[in-house]
Amino acid sequence: AQSVTQPDIHITVSEGASLELRCNYSYGATPYLFWYVQSPGQGLQLLLKYFSGDTLVQGIKGFEAEFKRSQSSFNLRKPSVHWSDAAEYFCAVGAGNTPLVFGKGTRLSVIA
């Protein structure tokens, strides 16, 4: 069965510091991979997605993610975090014929 693991429940970083959020997946076929962000009281906003091709994917708001098949990982990175990045981040996996399976999320706090 498909599954997504986000090992970090909560991460706190200083504004301007770099960020990496971890995501590991279990999937039988070539996966489609997504990162979504959810601010309090808001719906999920797509940050970036990987379907195929270049394993380093650029997204909105300065985020990027790298697909590593050998490690079954799709970690999200940002070189310099802004206070407005504080939110809940969800990694998700799917394929051409299955609904998305989400991780439990990582809550990001940003301190001055």
Add this chain to the structure above:
Amino acid sequence: GAGVSQTPSNKVTEKGKYVELRCDPISGHTALYWYRQSLGQGPEFLIYFQGTGAADDSGLPNDRFFAVRPEGSVSTLKIQRTERGDSAVYLCASSLDFADTQYFGPGTRLTVL
């Protein structure tokens, strides 16, 4: 253009009552999904429509849950005899086709007292 909209944004009901939650997808999107997000969890799939038909309803927890999409656009999630465990945020998403990126609405927060 307009995104996915969901009404109501909040719904408080009593145990045993019937509720309906509405989702308006992005215009032209043929695929529509319902997810449920409990506190501290990621969204969990409930049901998926391709056009008017439910292509996959394997995520519905039991027969108290039912969803329709009669004209291939707006969808309604219906919950009968609500239980306190049904309290969650119900999210709707739509996509151009099944394999395409899903765009989410703001959700309906359901509270069953």
